[in-house]
Amino acid sequence: MAQVDRCRPRGIMRGLARTSTAFAAGATCFLFTSLAEARDRDPIPNFNLYGLTGLIDMPTAEVPSDGTLSLTYSSFGDNARGTLSFQITPRLSGSFRYAGISNFVHPASVDGIYYDRSFDLRYQLIKESRYLPSVVVGLQDFIGTGLYGGEYVVATKELFPGLKVTGGLGWGRLGSRKPIGSIGVRPTEILGEGGIPTYDRWFRGDFSAFGGLSYQVNDRLQFQVEYSSDNYDLETTSGAFDHGSPFNFGASYFFKNGTQVSLYHAYGNEIGAQVTIHTNPRTAQIPGGNEEAPVPIKLRNPQGAYDLGWTKNATVIASAEANLTAALERDGLRLEGLELGATKASVRVRNERYGIFSQAIGRTVRAMTRALPDSVETFVIIPVSNGAAAAAFEFSRSDIEALEHEAAVEILEKAQITDAFGKTPRPNSAAFPDFKWSLAPYIDTSFFDPNQPVRADLSLRLKADYWLTSNLALSGSMTKRIGGNLTGITREDPTGLPAVRTDYGKFINEGDPAIEHLTLAHYGRLSKDLYSRVTVGYLEQMYAGVSAEVLWKPVTSRLALGAEVNYVQRRDFDQMFGIQGNTTRTGIIPDFNGHISAYYDFGRGFHGQLDVGRYLAGDLGATISVDREFANGWTVGAYATFTDTPFEAFGEGSFDKGIRISIPIGAALNTPNTDDTELTIRSLTRDGGARLVVNHRLYEHLRGYHKPEIAKSWGKFWR
Amino acid sequence: MIQRLARPALLVMLAGSLGLAGCGNTANDMGTAISIAIKSNVAQRRGTESKITQDQVVRTLSRNPNPIALIDLETRKSQSLMAQIQNNRGYRTYATPQRQTVTVRGGMITASRGLGGDLMSSNVKSLLPVVQSRSRGIADYEMRFLNSEDKTYTLHYTCAVHEGAPVQVVSGLINESGKAMQAICTGDGPSFTNTYVVAPDGEILSTRQWMGPFNKYIAFQQLRR
Numbered sequence: 001m002a003q004v005d006r007c008r009p010r011g012i013m014r015g016l017a018r019t020s021t022a023f024a025a026g027a028t029c030f031l032f033t034s035l036a037e038a039r040d041r042d043p044i045p046n047f048n049l050y051g052l053t054g055l056i057d058m059p060t061a062e063v064p065s066d067g068t069l070s071l072t073y074s075s076f077g078d079n080a081r082g083t084l085s086f087q088i089t090p091r092l093s094g095s096f097r098y099a100g101i102s103n104f105v106h107p108a109s110v111d112g113i114y115y116d117r118s119f120d121l122r123y124q125l126i127k128e129s130r131y132l133p134s135v136v137v138g139l140q141d142f143i144g145t146g147l148y149g150g151e152y153v154v155a156t157k158e159l160f161p162g163l164k165v166t167g168g169l170g171w172g173r174l175g176s177r178k179p180i181g182s183i184g185v186r187p188t189e190i191l192g193e194g195g196i197p198t199y200d201r202w203f204r205g206d207f208s209a210f211g212g213l214s215y216q217v218n219d220r221l222q223f224q225v226e227y228s229s230d231n232y233d234l235e236t237t238s239g240a241f242d243h244g245s246p247f248n249f250g251a252s253y254f255f256k257n258g259t260q261v262s263l264y265h266a267y268g269n270e271i272g273a274q275v276t277i278h279t280n281p282r283t284a285q286i287p288g289g290n291e292e293a294p295v296p297i298k299l300r301n302p303q304g305a306y307d308l309g310w311t312k313n314a315t316v317i318a319s320a321e322a323n324l325t326a327a328l329e330r331d332g333l334r335l336e337g338l339e340l341g342a343t344k345a346s347v348r349v350r351n352e353r354y355g356i357f358s359q360a361i362g363r364t365v366r367a368m369t370r371a372l373p374d375s376v377e378t379f380v381i382i383p384v385s386n387g388a389a390a391a392a393f394e395f396s397r398s399d400i401e402a403l404e405h406e407a408a409v410e411i412l413e414k415a416q417i418t419d420a421f422g423k424t425p426r427p428n429s430a431a432f433p434d435f436k437w438s439l440a441p442y443i444d445t446s447f448f449d450p451n452q453p454v455r456a457d458l459s460l461r462l463k464a465d466y467w468l469t470s471n472l473a474l475s476g477s478m479t480k481r482i483g484g485n486l487t488g489i490t491r492e493d494p495t496g497l498p499a500v501r502t503d504y505g506k507f508i509n510e511g512d513p514a515i516e517h518l519t520l521a522h523y524g525r526l527s528k529d530l531y532s533r534v535t536v537g538y539l540e541q542m543y544a545g546v547s548a549e550v551l552w553k554p555v556t557s558r559l560a561l562g563a564e565v566n567y568v569q570r571r572d573f574d575q576m577f578g579i580q581g582n583t584t585r586t587g588i589i590p591d592f593n594g595h596i597s598a599y600y601d602f603g604r605g606f607h608g609q610l611d612v613g614r615y616l617a618g619d620l621g622a623t624i625s626v627d628r629e630f631a632n633g634w635t636v637g638a639y640a641t642f643t644d645t646p647f648e649a650f651g652e653g654s655f656d657k658g659i660r661i662s663i664p665i666g667a668a669l670n671t672p673n674t675d676d677t678e679l680t681i682r683s684l685t686r687d688g689g690a691r692l693v694v695n696h697r698l699y700e701h702l703r704g705y706h707k708p709e710i711a712k713s714w715g716k717f718w719r
Numbered sequence: 720m721i722q723r724l725a726r727p728a729l730l731v732m733l734a735g736s737l738g739l740a741g742c743g744n745t746a747n748d749m750g751t752a753i754s755i756a757i758k759s760n761v762a763q764r765r766g767t768e769s770k771i772t773q774d775q776v777v778r779t780l781s782r783n784p785n786p787i788a789l790i791d792l793e794t795r796k797s798q799s800l801m802a803q804i805q806n807n808r809g810y811r812t813y814a815t816p817q818r819q820t821v822t823v824r825g826g827m828i829t830a831s832r833g834l835g836g837d838l839m840s841s842n843v844k845s846l847l848p849v850v851q852s853r854s855r856g857i858a859d860y861e862m863r864f865l866n867s868e869d870k871t872y873t874l875h876y877t878c879a880v881h882e883g884a885p886v887q888v889v890s891g892l893i894n895e896s897g898k899a900m901q902a903i904c905t906g907d908g909p910s911f912t913n914t915y916v917v918a919p920d921g922e923i924l925s926t927r928q929w930m931g932p933f934n935k936y937i938a939f940q941q942l943r944r
Contacts, residue, residue, distance in 0.1 A: 281867075281868065282866070282867055282868045283866075283867045284867060285867040285868075285869075286835045286836060286867070286933070287835075287836045287864060287865055287866050287867050287933055288835065288836055288837045288839065288864065288865035288869070289835070289865075289869075290833075290835045291833065292817075292818035292819070292832075292833050293814065293818050293819050293820040293832030293833035294832060296804060296805035296807065296812040296820070296822075297805070297807055298805065299805075299806075299807055299808070356869055401807065401808075402808075404807055404810070405807065405810045405822065405824075405829060405830060405840055406840060407840055407863055407871070407873070408839070408840075408863075408871060409871070436743070437743050438742065438743025439742050439743055440742070440743070463743075630868050631868045631869045631870050632867065632868045632869040670835070712869075712870065713868075713869035713870060714871070715839060715863075715865045715869065715870065715871035716865065716869055718839060718840070719832065719837070719839065719865065
């Protein structure tokens with residue numbers, strides 16, 4: 001059941017898969033955004049012991065505002081639960097829960113503690129109105145072994161200001177006390193190897209009624225009383241649970257930032273406590289950011305447009321370039337090339353500061369108005385992302401001057417955004433080679449190993465990027481552990497496939513110091529709409545080899561198509577320069593794997609990706625991913641991989657699936673930044689459906705400069 | 720001096736304790752971002768309330784020949800002197816030494832940058848002439864902001880402009896008679912009342928305006944036109 005979470009920073013200088021600067025940063029960002037201002041936020045309803053909107057142990061039909069991301073830790077008696085909940089759409093929410101039950105007699109218990117993971121979904125059928133209550137239907141623990149399995153339909157109505165009444169019907173666990181009826185027979189056997197939707201059980205078997213009242217005394221204090229239909233049968237027979245009463249009583253205190261702290265008296269004999277913190281990508285950040293003001297647009301001398309005398313004057317040209325370089329540098333932008341004509345200037349510019357790319361374009365435009373001769377009427381800005389010209393933004397300088405103080409959408413309408421292929425100025429010789437390095441401590445984490453549910457290491461990471469030319473980069477990252485308890489993972493999960501990932505414990509234990517990656521990468525433009533990448537070397541923690549990728553992405557298209565093929569050789573466990581070959585304890589890893597991918601921006605904040613191909617272990621299949629994306633760069637999503645690996649060969653969990661959250665550093669710190677951190681929680685680390693990890697896959701680096709994406713936060717152009 | 724906003728100290732310390740600050744020459748590492756946050760946070764705590772003294776006004780006026788103004792962020796009890804750095808066809812942009820700017824048209828604030836929660840732009844084509852005419856009237860008014868998601872939203876208002884009493888404006892190098900004007904605005908967002916003191920030539924010598932849900936009221940007073 002153990003697994004190491006994959007936490008991955010993406011961006012200019014990112015590390016490798018297991019690296020968890022990302023997680024540390026992600027967790028920090030979460031706390032940052034959650035504990036900070038709660039402005040613009042609707043009141044968030046009370047959360048229960050399951051980390052869902054609810055009373056004490058029972059759910060209510062209350063729904064937090066769209067985008068609310070909530071982290072709950074609760075404990076009562078022998079039960080401890082950590083839950084991450086996300087309001088996916090205004091009506092749909094999803095939760096992931098990791099629970100531990102102490103004093104629980106079970107073959108899988110470790111030191112008497114039984115650990116369990118569960119996923120929930122809730123959907124609001126009816127919104128509360130003058131006469132109608134809010135009605136929510138919920139599936140609890142709907143994937144997995146079903147320890148917490150239950151379904152419910154619940155209604156909540158505010159009777160008087162502050163007083164809410166809730167009533168519902170529960171199946172499964174929630175129908176275990178004094179059933180009032182029954183629908184068919186609820187099966188008990190587990191489907192596959194667990195980990196697939198328990199659809200055969202939903203709303204079947206006995207059902208019971210539950211309900212309760214909540215009274216909101218003021219903004220800060222709420223009291224709850226409920227009748228629970230959960231009999232805690234399993235906890236009573238296998239554990240030390242003493243069910244004394246179905247009535248539970250609770251009190252919650254809400255801090256100004258929305259954080260909830262609750263105390264409970266539950267099931268007659270238990271005392272419980274809970275803390276829930278919230279954040280919301282839509283409200284967490286200082287609106288518009290906190291960075292320095294841009295320089296204003298400089299108006300031209302009215303006669304200047306006709307003065308072309310400078311075009312023959314090398315000093316004027318050199319000084320224009322120097323001024324532009326300096327002006328851009330002050331805003332964290334790097335001028336890599338300038339083509340200066342009498343009436344048109346094209347710049348290639350590298351953005352290493354602004355995570356919202358429209359802002360980088362806007363700041364470049366401003367600098368150009370201050371540095372370039374008056375006769376230059378057409379500005380073409382070509383941002384370069386990892387050496388590849390991402391797009392060409394063409395503006396008339398007159399429009400820039402006229403629209404500086406108008407709504408940003410007006411300049412967007414005038415801008416021409418096209419493919420930069422064949423339009424990109426040559427990089428100037430001074431810009432390359434370019435060397436960047438960093439040395440920083442980071443925290444590496446591993447969760448959900450029952451032997452040690454939380455493991456963490458403090459390590460040092462030395463990273464360097466050496467750009468030999470504008471599109472050829474030598475890149476490396478090395479780590480050295482300082483201390484912690486991450487080593488000592490001894491699990492060797494049974495697997496019916498070559499052990500492409502399940503030997504992670506050996507890599508962690510022996511890799512100190514470790515070369516995370518050491519690669520030479522080439523990024524290119526094959527033709528209009530076509531981008532390429534070839535990466536050679538030690539690609540990731542476990543594999544060396546060659547990775548080649550091609551991406552088709554028209555500048556204004558919502559659709560992109562990609563293909564990737566990889567040749568891999570397994571690295572030595574110590575992660576130095578050695579290769580151990582592809583023979584593992586459970587089979588031979590194929591030399592080649594690869595995928596074709598389709599990416600699509602559905603609009604309304606949803607993005608989908610489909611990858612079809614051959615995975616590391618040689619299994620064939622597809623990964624479907626759906627993400628809710630926010631204009632400021634936050635994403636919350638889920639993925640599932642289905643391959644031809646039989647469930648028995650895959651092992652516990654049946655197939656690979658997980659949820660992932662990506663938090664832009666800039667949004668969390670209110671400082672422009674192109675990095676973001678990715679936290680992935682997958683049900684289990686297994687060998688089926690595993691993909692190679694390669695830095696700088698093309699799509700994510702390019703789409704931010706393309707039309708559907710950049711237009712979402714175009715308001716930052718003038719910021 | 721207007722301090723940049725930052726996260727509460729506890730959070731910055733937490734980030735620091737996670738050990739993400741490092742060294743290197745990359746422009747974009749987490750360490751740099753956090754150290755900026757720490758610095759601005761420390762600065763914020765040192766000088767939460769800043770009042771501009773008469774000495775500072777005199778010094779600035781004598782050293783800088785450009786138009787000068789005083790800005791007062793009421794919610795932060797923070798003042799700063801600003802010098803005009805650009806005039807784009809009547810939109811005049813003033814900057815603080817900390818690289819925060821305010822743009823005015825005819826003395827009416829139309830935008831800000833670097834304050835956090837900035838007014839990105841506004842449509843004063845209807846309101847400005849009414850206020851400048853120093854007579855009563857009804858006018859439309861539009862304010863555009865970015866939300867936390869970095870998406871633009873617009874607040875539309877209708878303002879009832881009223882005449883007030885004559886005022887003698889004595890501030891910095893300005894000593895002129897003006898007329899107080901009041902705009903009571905209702906619309907998409909919270910209702911607010913802006914006040915202006917308008918010179919006979921229509922220039923707004925001092926203004927107290929609602930600048931959005933984040934900054935609320937900001938006063939801007941010209942010290943030299």
